[in-house]
Amino acid sequence: MFSGMQDRRVMVTGSAKGIGKGIAEAFASRGARVFLADLSAEHVEATGNAFRAKGYNVAWGVADVKDKASVEQVASKAVEQLGGLDVLCANAGIFPAAPLETMTEEQWDTVLDVNLKGMFLTVQACIPALKESTSGRIVVTSSITGPVTGYPGWCHYGASKAGQMGFIRTAAIELARYGITINAVQPGNIATEGLQEQGEAYMASMASSIPLRRLGLPADIAAAAVFLASPDAGYITGQGIIVDGGQILPETLEALDA
Template sequence: MLKSLQGRTVIVTGGSKGIGRGIARRFGEAGLNVLVVSRKLDEANLVAAEIGPHASGFAADVSSADGCAAMAAAALDRYGSVDVLCANAGIFPAAKLADMTEADFDLVMNTNLKGTFLAVQACLAALKRSPAGRIVITSSITGPITGYPGWSHYGASKAGQLGFMRTAAIELAPYGITVNAVLPGNILTEGMELIGEEYIAQTAACVPMKRMGSVEDIANAALYFASEEANYVTGQTIVVDGGQILPESPGALDAMG
């Protein structure tokens, strides 16, 4: 049982859909004030309404320093503090190397990697004033551990987040701020559900636990990193993938019997 975080404030970037929505809802259930950040205000407001009166939406593009500064200012204005930043915003448009343009590469890096840096930097002053500042990054198994055709730019951005995390954890440790990352495997989100049952079944078959993960699985890991119980954990990762990265070959799954 984690100690109560009620009354603290979390910013969740990319909070209107998928994993971000799950994180925002889970932190809301835990009693935190939640600023749901999305590029589209109406979508952020919908999630905030799901959470309740201690949540609100805000529109910002995390690839913009001004947008991130406005986001942090909004949290301080509405709730008086920023105690947790969940740097979750990310995009994953597919493009093979031969077809990928410089603009394709920059778009992914600007949102996923630079966006993490800008969000953290914008919240730093407030996090330093918090009694228990926490930064939780949503990375991925793709890039740091595995690869997938069409996602070389995405994988690079996700691996880059972990390089950023490790040095940021050292720099921010004197202020009592921890910096950690959750690495999701295949997670069942709204977008995944649109692809169809056949794809979902094929994907789940590659996981030893024989199911795809839920957004709640990722949100619970993020909540742990934000907790008092994790106050001596920094610069670390949690892989949440149902054992997806463990088999050395498809034959290993067949041998399960």
Template sequence: MSTSFSSFDGVRVAVTGASRGIGLGIARGFARAGARVLLTARGEQHLAEVAHALRAEGGDVQHAALDVSTGAGCAALAAAVADQLGGLDVLCANAGIFPKAELTAMTEADLDEVLSVNVKGTVLAVAACAPLLSASPRGRVVLTSSITGPITGDAGWSHYGASKAAQLGFMRTAAIELAPHGVTVNAVLPGNVLTEGLHELGAEYLQTMADAVPLGRLGTVDDIAAAALFFASEQAGYVTGQSLVVDGGQVLPEG
């Protein structure tokens, strides 16, 4: 194996929840690196617009509108991958939602919605794509978890935190089960990342958030994409069942 960073030319990558935010950043990172990328998300129109924009940048990009919170949706994911990419080398299970709900006001429906997308969507997507990944000489699964839940907590997001911690529990066992097939399973844990939703909080609030990060800035989607590219690289072939915090040191201060 070469000591230089591995090429992604022609590598087949599927990214769930890829129409905005971190998922779009991951998809763009792989496309720019030369991978063949399938974008998935629930909304057809916006997803098609995003795919068109990435193709205009020179990316080899396809898209498929589907819902990974259901078994049927994850079966559709595997079918779209087989049809449009002819196989799969890397699955980035990124789809996730983060609605706010205080614990005492949270409804059963609120909890079910978050767990269905964030946990069930992760588990079923990996299970559906496992045969395709096992057939690849470079099978990789990269989960998008969070520091919220596995490391920190935040009022109003107990269901979200529980879902993100659950992803890591799944990751460890999935890594064991898929290891005999040469497939690795790892997770990226982003801190506060500057995405479309955060801009709505205003410049002053964003600066307050940045000031709380030792490196002095919020993360970018490119920061998260770089971690995903590492886990998907040939150089990370002996890394599995691991999580990488990408937060600029956000979790380090005691106070």
């Protein structure tokens, strides 16, 4: 178990389901006080109540990360509920598929607004509270798609995730003066509700192309996020950790059986 999580004050966006839910539970199960922020009031309340039933110290609120006023409001609520903020996990994101030739401006704008602009607005809104922490941490959920790999239908998604990596490298320099670190977790294919919507055939093909021969779990990403938020990672900033079971390594599928 990574040290220093007891009573840490943590906000996780996009935390009602999937990777965000896994990240929130990883912190809460280690004794952190966690604020869940999500677009869906219904889903975030259900997750919050389920966590409380497990004895976790959580609160929650609704946030549309692409809307500045909404983000500022939920950040203020998190600080009020938690008594401050030590860790921000900027996880909220979407990945609808759209072929480049037929992608509309609206489809492009929606993905960039949620994934890239939403991360920027969330980080910006939380900086004042993180400056008050003795060891402020920001963990962004990026991806291998965009910064490292590509996949048909995800030009807008890949651009948003590559943009996140560019953002954190400069943000790390600006925030270092306050003792705040900012890093990213870059997941490969993770077994979440969103991935399941791609269909069983897609999930099976993805698992077969991973050297560890399985899709990742939200807990795999959460473990990396907890590490980056811990005192053990206090000298790491502006970096990304790829968590993909070796997915990006083989030159060809044949390499897996060589």
